[in-house]
Amino acid sequence: MPAQQFTKKSQIHMTETLAVLIIFMILLIFALFIYFQYSYKSLEKRGFEFQETEYSTLLYSLTDSPELSCSKENCIDISKIVSLKQLNHRLKNKEIKIEIIYPEPLQKRECNIEDYSKNNCNLWILPSLKKTNNKIVVNTPISLYYPELDEFKIGLIYLTIYQ
Amino acid sequence: MKSKKAQMEIMGLVVIFILLALLSLVFLTFALRPKISTTEILRTSTKADNLLNSIIRTTTSNNQKMLDLITESYINSDFTHLKQEISKITYKTLPHRQYSLKILINQENILEIGSCKIGISSTKTIKHQDNLFKFILLIC
Numbered sequence: 006m007p008a009q010q011f012t013k014k015s016q017i018h019m020t021e022t023l024a025v026l027i028i029f030m031i032l033l034i035f036a037l038f039i040y041f042q043y044s045y046k047s048l049e050k051r052g053f054e055f056q057e058t059e060y061s062t063l064l065y066s067l068t069d070s071p072e073l074s075c076s077k078e079n080c081i082d083i084s085k086i087v088s089l090k091q092l093n094h095r096l097k098n099k100e101i102k103i104e105i106i107y108p109e110p111l112q113k114r115e116c117n118i119e120d121y122s123k124n125n126c127n128l129w130i131l132p133s134l135k136k137t138n139n140k141i142v143v144n145t146p147i148s149l150y151y152p153e154l155d156e157f158k159i160g161l162i163y164l165t166i167y168q
Numbered sequence: 169m170k171s172k173k174a175q176m177e178i179m180g181l182v183v184i185f186i187l188l189a190l191l192s193l194v195f196l197t198f199a200l201r202p203k204i205s206t207t208e209i210l211r212t213s214t215k216a217d218n219l220l221n222s223i224i225r226t227t228t229s230n231n232q233k234m235l236d237l238i239t240e241s242y243i244n245s246d247f248t249h250l251k252q253e254i255s256k257i258t259y260k261t262l263p264h265r266q267y268s269l270k271i272l273i274n275q276e277n278i279l280e281i282g283s284c285k286i287g288i289s290s291t292k293t294i295k296h297q298d299n300l301f302k303f304i305l306l307i308c
Contacts, residue, residue: 040257058207081220106260109305145215146261148222157225159257 060143064164065100068147080148081162086129087121100133100165105149107159122153139168209288212307216290219261221303224292228253237298238271242278251270254281266308273299284308 068079074087075082086103105127116126144163151158226234234253241250258267258281268282287308294301 054205054207061207061211061214072295077225077279079218080225107226108259109256143211145211146219146222148218148225156227157222159222159226159261165280 019121037098041141056141057143060141060164060166061145064143064145064162067162067164075150075152077150080150080157081160083121083129084152086131089131090129091118096131096133098133098135098167100136100163100167101131102163102165103129103147103149104161104163105129105158106161108119121153133167135167137167141166141168212288213290215261216288216305216307219257220290220292220303222261223254223257223305224294224301224303226257237303238273238278238301239297239299242273247279248273250279251281258282262307268304269308270306271300272304275300275302282306295302 067073068081072073073081073085075085081103083103108124110124110127112125113127115128115130122125142163142165144161147160149158149160150156186200224234228234228237230237232240237250237253241247254269258269266282267287268280268284270277271279284306286306287306289304289306291305292303294303
C-alpha cells in the first residue's frame with residue numbers, strides 16, 4: 006500500500022475522532038446545562054419552602070403569644086386586637102389580618118374599635134410599616150374569643166411578610 | 169470481514185441506546201413521582217388541628233354552642249342543620265380540598281361528612297353533658 010494512501014486513511018480517522026469528540030462535548034455541555042438549571046430551580050424551590058415553613062411556624066406561634074392569645078388554649082382574644090388597634094400598633098414588615106368567617110358577619114368591611122362585639126364587619130387588620138409587592142402570605146383557621154360575650158367565632162388569620 | 173465489523177458496531181450502538189433508554193426511564197420514574205413535602209404535611213396538620221378546635225368551640229349562627237347543636241341533632245335524629253353549619257365553615261376554611269369529619273358520641277358514629285379516606289388527621293375527645301364526644305377530621 007502506498008504511503009500517501011495511509012496518510013489519507015489516518016486523516017479520515019482523525020476527522021472522525023474529532024467529530025465524535027465535538028459531538029460528545031456538545032452533548033456533555035447540554036446535559037450539564039440542563040442539570041444545573043434543574044438543580045438551581047430545585048434549590049430555589051427548597052429555599053422558598055424553608056421560608057414558608059419559617060413563616061408558618063411564626064404564624065402558629067402567634068396564637069400562643071401573650072399579646073394575642075386568649076385565656077384558653079389555641080385561640081385569639083379579639084379584645085387584645087382591639088387594644089393593639091387602639092395603640093395604633095404597626096408591625097415592622099409584617100401584617101396580621103384576621104377574617105371572621107363564621108358566624109357570617111352582616112357586612113364585609115374592616116372592623117373599627119367601635120365594632121367590637123358587633124356582627125357588622127369581617128376584618129381586623131394590624132398593618133405593617135413597610136409594604137412591597139414582594140410578599141409571602143400564610144394563613145390558618147383560628148378560634149376567635151370574645152371575652153365580654155364569652156363566645157367563640159371562627160376566623161382565618163393571615164400573616165403577610167413584606168420582603 | 170467488513171460486514172461483520174459493521175454488524176458489531178451497530179450492535180454496540182444498539183446496546184448504548186438501550187442503556188440510555190433504561191437510564192432515562194429510571195430518572196423519569198423518580199422525577200415524576202409526586203412528592204409530599206414535610207412543609208405541606210406540617211401545614212395541613214396544624215390546619216386540621218386549628219379547624220377542629222375552632223369547630224368544637226364555636227357559637228353557631230343561632231347563638232347556640234356547637235356541642236349543644238350536636239347533642240340536639242343527636243336527640244332529634246335530624247342532622248340537616250348541623251351539616252349545613254359545618255359545610256358553611258369548611259367551605260371557607262378548606263376551599264378546593266377534600267375532607268371528612270366524623271362525629272362519635274359515646275363510641276357511636278352519629279355523623280360523617282365528606283368523602284376523604286386517606287389524609288392527615290386530627291382527633292379530639294371532649295366530655296360534655298355526660299356524653300363523650302369524639303371528632304375525627306381528615307384532610308386529603
